[in-house]
Amino acid sequence: MKQKPYLTLDDSRRIAAAAEAEALANHWAVCIAIVDDGGHLLWLQRLDGAAPVAAHIAPAKAHAAAMGRRESKVYEDMINQGRMSFLSAPGLSGLLEGGLPIMVEGVCVGAVGVSGVKSGEDAQIARAGITALG
Secondary structure (H helix, E strand, O other): OOOOOOOOHHHHHHHHHHHHHHHHHOOOOOEEEEEEOOOOEEEEEEOOOOOOOHHHHHHHHHHHHHHHOOOHHHHHHHHHOOOHHHHHOOOOOOOOOOEEEEEEOOEEEEEEEEEOOOHHHHHHHHHHHHHOOO
């Protein structure tokens, strides 16, 4: 039987702290979501001033990245390039830039989704969080 790494609560705290630090350094009010490899919510944090809808969008971006094992931007790009039928993919929403998978030893252990600022900035915050894992 194979074994695989997984995210712990401590890992989630480290990711969230680094993502929050990146957001605060840039004065960005966002929501940060961390999910496990099945897209199940482990952490949700809405910074002061973030729009209420961000608490729905960030987990959806994280879920899409975890389930697809790729950045949610890939889906946004496909749709923007005319592949509108992808909007009907079962179980996926949050097909917007800002969700990044967390890869450890070639295995997806979860994802981070961020919502609240421009999509590229959301991804920047998520990337800063993931980088904290080392």
